Amino acid sequence: MDIAGGRRSLTGLLVTWGLTRLVLLLFVLKVFVFPGPDVTSDVSVIYQGWYETLRHGTFPLDDVTWQYPPAAALPILSPALLGFLDYATAFFVLAFLADLVVLTLLLYAGLRPGKTVRGAWVWVLGVPLLGPTVYARYDVMVTAVAVAGLLAGARHPRVMGILVGFGAMLKVWPALLLLGARKRGAWAWAVATVAALAALFAVTMPGAFAFLTFQRNRGTEVESLGSLVIHVARQFGWDGQVLLNYGSIEFVGPWVNTISSAALFLTGVAFGWLLLWRLMATRFLPNTLAEAAFVAVLMFTATSRVISPQYMVWLVALAAVCMCFRSSRMGVPVALVLAAAFVTVLEFPIWFVHVVMSDTLGVALLFVRNGLLVIAALLGAVELWQSTVSREPVPPLPTQATRTRETSASS
Template identity: 45%
Template sequence: MNRHRHPLFLFSLCVFWLTTRALMLWLLAHDTLPLLGGGGVAREVWRLYGHWYGVLSSGAFPAHDPLWQYPPGAAPVLLSPALLPGLTYFQAFVALTLLSDAAITYALSRAGTRPGRSLRGAALWTGGLPLLLHVPLARYDVQVTALAVIALLTLPRSTRACGAFAALGALVKVWPVLVLLGVERGRATRSVWRWAALTGAAALAVLLARFDNPLAFLRQQGGRGVQIESLGGTALGLATHADWPGTVRYQYGALEYTGPYVSLVAHASLAATAVAFGLLLWWRTRARHRTPATPYDAALTAVLLFTVTSRVISPQYTIWLLGLAAVCLTSRHTAQRPVAALIVAATAVSAVVYPVLYAEVEAATWTGCALMVVRNGLLVTAAALSYTRLWRSTTAGRAPLPAPARSQGVSTGVPGGVPRLVD
């Protein structure tokens, strides 16, 4: 994009952000409408998060609550509405979520205005998030995504900052640790993992000293079954039309299938996750070439593979994918453009799945099953294409890139001449 057009584009982006976020707030305010979830979307914050806020404020994690399935780092996020004392817990939570959304938009915009970079990432995030209607405002996945996005965008400047932000994200919801997968081998990898370990250990020590029962989430997480929106859940939903006798039950904070073969499907999902991890390790050992976008592309591929093999795949998971796809699109070297398009399509279908037609999905009607086949089919296609394009862009024969720039004495894997992004 011509640099002289940046101010006009950024102004248009700002106006579009304000308009779409106002619309999301309007939808959240009318959450009780049947097609908007009948109050179920907002209830997550004012009832569940609000309840946990009270427990966490007393200095303990909700150890005996089967709905508590989050790492210790989730506590500061859920307690953060106390920073805005003039608002109710619900209002403060939504305000901080919007602030995190704005931080992501700003970081992507700043990265996109650098020479040789693109504003497509900022545009994708700004236009993609409202496809989920008001759901992102009532979940804390935007906050987690902000940590992962900032970790990736700080990598060209500082491996220390990248590792620190990734570690903080991992303490909140685990998956941000995957953004470190594509860091250049050698000194950069050692530095980023060293700082991730130091930051994670320090933050965890503070949480262990502040709260009781910090590891209680492991028991609840281990007991989770097959959610109706997962790949396995889609297969079981279709099986109900072939007289499979299973039923849907609310447990561990989600609607899950119970009945014959459910345990087998759950174990198959775990096995698929192990295979995905093996594929990622195989790629890392075979990759011989890099582009400035390789860390971004690898992060998106990794999170996609772990998402599609999950036993859950809630609609808000696409928030993570949108954020990582947006980071990829800030680089003109990315191989993930068609993958980003598939993620946007899957995001739009996810909003139809939940909250619009969730009753159809729960009842496993033909309509509900068709929606899940389309949504999950798009995600599986995106994951396969993402891995294939990452593999081809880094293992196919090509001339080596120029020597990478150095920052703080550590190789960052970004060719010389690419400027620093954010601090």
């Protein structure tokens, strides 16, 4: 083993992480100006406005842009931990620390026997491809919880269940990480955690579940897969509008409800396929838990009525966890997700005005980005099926007690 080479590689990874994250901080702190609309306004205006409401013990009941589970109040309130900084700066620092937590978890996992630091490299290189949006949303904090839960899954199912349950109460999607979990403890502890937090918030803070109504009423966002139909229709005189609706830029007008329903149908199809896979799978390898989570989130993201740029943070993180395993077969889907991350920063924020206008550049960027996600989802699903659905299940790994008994019997 080349110890010196390994140290140089690790040093290069840490230096790359430090330099790229410094640049991201300089952008969100506006030392440098990133092209396109200001991505930090969500923090300085929307998040800070929610903070003022939440710190008085109630959820923003009259704000339709609040579309998150009740535990989302915690990251919104978290800048209070750094009271010596203004709200926005404190939030950016905490987002940076959450990024560092993800890197630490991936390095810890990657340096274990049978693992590799390729996963850490995916995270180090993938995050800056998305630009400063990563630090201007609370998704990176949720991602840190999700990565911790996923990496704990194999050895500590109860810990995984608690972290996944907590993550689901932050932003729902971490619930998909349970798809490949085989031990009932993970499911039971996740359900118990969700129930406990739901009860706690329901009792202590009014409006804990108002987000369900706001989320249900969302339309078709201009960056989603379904929006491509309207982007093309606009070239032929589609009679509708592009409005700031429910906190995002959405299409409003003819056929929008039909397209939104079609997106929900595709999501239902994805869920049906995942359920079928779970029933048919017999080979559960060490990397199956991570790969199932990656494919599930990829499918739900690609078919969603909304594909916000921060959703890509989830995919980059889950791709990184997959790549921690030497035996992972998700190399091509991971590469496609990284490519989609780069195209995402081009369509938002750099050339977002072209997306809103549905001109040639904007529509082309969306076709490429959404096409990459769809292809990645399909290829990931094929790889997951081929590696896990077979007639002969993989025998369980021998435990320490089993090895001891075998040694005693042979002697």
